[in-house]
Amino acid sequence: MPKTISSTRDPNADVVRWRSHFPSRATRLERAMFRRFLRAIGNPPIEVRLWDDSLVSTTRDKPIGCIVLADRATLWKLAFDPLLQFGEAYADGRIKVEGDLPQVLSVIFRIMNRIRKSPTLSGRVARIFTPRRGSDQQAALENVHHHYDLGNDFYQLWLDDRMVYTCAYFERPEMTLEQAQVAKLDHVCRKLWLRPGETVVEAGCGWGALAIHMAQHYGVRVRACNISREQIAWAREQARRAGLRDRVEFIEDDWRNLRGEYDVFASVGMLEHVGFDNYTQLGELASGLLTPQGRGLIHTIGQNFPQPMNAWIERRIFPGAQIPSISQMMDAFEPNDLSVLDIENLRLHYRKTLEHWLRRFDEVQDTVRDTFDDRFVRTWRLYLAGSIAAFDSGCMQLFQVAFAKAESNEIPWTRAHQYSPVHAELDPGYSI
C-alpha cells in the first residue's frame, strides 16, 4: 500500500489541492476519533489514511481498500453524519478510495446492516433538519427533471441501445447488457400474459423501450405516459422509426391523469418516485383502469424492511425518491380490489446491470467530464458503485409484482410460460 498520495494515482483527480490548505498533522484526538468511527461501523477490513499520511485501521483482517481523507474538515463532517457526508466528500474529491470502490462500499454496507438498529444519533438529528421534497405533481416534475433530464446524450453514452434505465434480466449471467434488457422486456411481457389485440397502459415509460417492444412482439396497443419531456420526445421518435405510431402512443403527462380502460397496466421503475403516501392512489388508479379480467405489473427497487433512503442518494441523485419494503408496497394493492399473483426479487440482476453501467460509464468518463465536470463524474461513479454495493449486500432489492383484479380467474395457471424458450404461440414471427 503506497505511503504517499499524489493526484495522478486517482483517475478522478482534479483541482482539489491535497494537503495544501491543511498542513497541520492529525492530532491524537483526531486519530482516536476515527478509530472510534471505524469501530462504530464494525471494524471493516478497510484502512483510512489521514491528510498527514498517518494510517488508521481497526481491522484484524487483510484490508481490501483504503479510504483517503484530504483534510481535517472532512473528518469532522464524517463524524457528524457519515451517511450523508461520505458522499459529499467523495464528490468534492476530499475523500478518495483506493481499491475496488463497489467492493469497499459493499463491505461497509454489510457491516452497517448489522448495526443498523443503533444509527448514530447525530445522523438522525441531522436528517430531521433536512427538508424532504414531496411527490405531488409539481414536485414530481422537479424531481424527475433533476435526474432524467440530464440529457439523452448523457444516458446514450453508457446505457444499452434501447435506453433501458432499469434492472435488466440476465437469463444467463454471461448475456450482454443489450440481450439482458431485451430479456427483461420479455420477462415483463410474459408475466403480464400479453395476448394479441389487448390494450396496455404504461405509467412512467422512460425512453419507451417496453411500450415499443410490447407493440412490436406481442401484438398489443400501448398508451404510455412520462413527465420527462426529453424522454417522451425520444420515445416518439423510436416509435416513428419502428413504424408503430398507430399502435404506441406516448403522452407527456403525470400518471395521475391516466384515464380509460385497458387489459393491462404496467409500471417499470416509476414507483420509486411515487412516494409512500401516494401508493393507495396509484393502486386505485390501476384498478380503475383495468377491465374485470385486467392484469398488471409493478417493477421497483425495494428494501427488506422499511428504512429511510440513504441521505446522500436522496439529496444528490434521486430527490423525493422513496424505496418501499413489500409491506409498504401492499398499500397499492390491498385496499384496491387487487390480488397479488407473483413477486420476484431480482436483486442480483440489478447488481450485474449496474456493473455493466459502471464499466461503460468509466469508458466514457472523459466525455462526461468535458460536458459536465469532475464533481459530476465522481458523484455518478459513487452512485453507480454504491448501488452495486447496495444490491450486493442486500441493502436494496428489486421487486417485480404481478397482479390481477381480485375476482378474475383469467390468470396464468402456472408460471411455466415465463420460462418457455420462445413465445411462438403469441406471434409466429416472434423471437428474441
Added chain:
Amino acid sequence: MPKTISSTRDPNADVVRWRSHFPSRATRLERAMFRRFLRAIGNPPIEVRLWDDSLVSTTRDKPIGCIVLADRATLWKLAFDPLLQFGEAYADGRIKVEGDLPQVLSVIFRIMNRIRKSPTLSGRVARIFTPRRGSDQQAALENVHHHYDLGNDFYQLWLDDRMVYTCAYFERPEMTLEQAQVAKLDHVCRKLWLRPGETVVEAGCGWGALAIHMAQHYGVRVRACNISREQIAWAREQARRAGLRDRVEFIEDDWRNLRGEYDVFASVGMLEHVGFDNYTQLGELASGLLTPQGRGLIHTIGQNFPQPMNAWIERRIFPGAQIPSISQMMDAFEPNDLSVLDIENLRLHYRKTLEHWLRRFDEVQDTVRDTFDDRFVRTWRLYLAGSIAAFDSGCMQLFQVAFAKAESNEIPWTRAHQYSPVHAELDPGYSI
C-alpha cells in the same frame, strides 16, 4: 324447480322433521325481511324457499340454485348474523341448498366481496361477543386437536395416498390429485433449491409427506415437528417403511421449541394456526435456525387484504386460525433479517385440490356418517364446498413465500429451475 320439499331430494337428509314443528305460514313481514336480506347481499341469482313453500327471489337473472329454510327460527338467526348462522343452520340441516353447492356459495361470496365495505352492524356486534381462541402453545394444542386429530382413518378416506392436506400443484390441470400432490412437494423442494447433503428443519409437518419426499428424492436430512400425536405416529411409520429412519426425524413438539442450525427451513400449511401476534417470533426463530446461506419457504392460505376469518369456519372448523394478507405475513420477514425472494399465488390450484377432496368425500359419505353423524357430514361438506367457493371467488389466496437470509448471495439466479422437466442434476435416479 319443484314446489315441495321431501327429504329424499337432499342427499344429506336426516332426522330433521321439515315443517312439522313450525306449521304456520310465513308472514308478509318475514318474506319482506328475507327480500331485504337478499337485496343486502346484492340480489344474487339464487332463490329462497321458506318453510311454507313460499318462494322469495330478487334476482332478474336465471337462478342457479335455491336455498331452502326449514323454519322460522332459522330466518331470524340469519337476519341477525348471516356469516355465522348460515353455516350453523346448514350443519343442523335447517338450511338446504338445491343446485351446485360450491357454485351457489361462490356467487354469494363474489357479491359479498363487493359489499364488504359495509358489513351488517349486527354481524360485527355478534363477532365482538364471540370469544376468540388464542394461539399460545396450550391453545395451539387444543386447536390442532380439534381438527387434525379427527383420526387418520377419517383423512385416509378422502386424501391422496401420501396424506397431503394442503394445496396441491397441478402442473397440468388434468393431473390426478396424487400426481398434483407429488408435483407440489417437488415445487416446494425446487423453490428451496435443495442440494444433496443439506439439512432441513420443517415446522408443522402434517403426516410427513414433504419431509419424506425431500429425504427420498433430494438427498437431504430432515428434522420435522408437529404437535398432532396421531400425525407424528403415522409419519414415523411412513419413514420406517421407506427405510429413511436415519435421514428423517419426526418429533412431537411445538415449533417454538425447535433448536439447531439448518440449511433450509420449511413450513407448509402451519402459518394459518400460528396467529398474527406470533409471526415475528416465527420469523425470528426461522432466521436463527438458518445458516448464513440458509433458505426457507412458508406455504399458507392468505387473503388479498386483512379481514377477519369467517365466523363459522373459525368456530366449527379451524378454531384459532388466522388468515394473513401479504402485508401481515411480512411481520415474519421484515423485522428478522430475512429477504423475500419469491411469492407465488396458487389460489386456483387450491380450488382444484378442494374439488378433488369434495368429490372423494362425497364418495365416502356413508362411511363418514357411520363413524360420526349426519351433522358432521353436512359440516364438512359445507366447509369443503365453501372453501372451493372462497378460492374461486378470490376471497382466499394461497401464498408460497420463498426467502433467504438478507445478506446471502447464495440464492437461485432465476426461477427457471422450478420449471425444468426433471431434477436429474440433484439425483440421477430421480423422477416424479
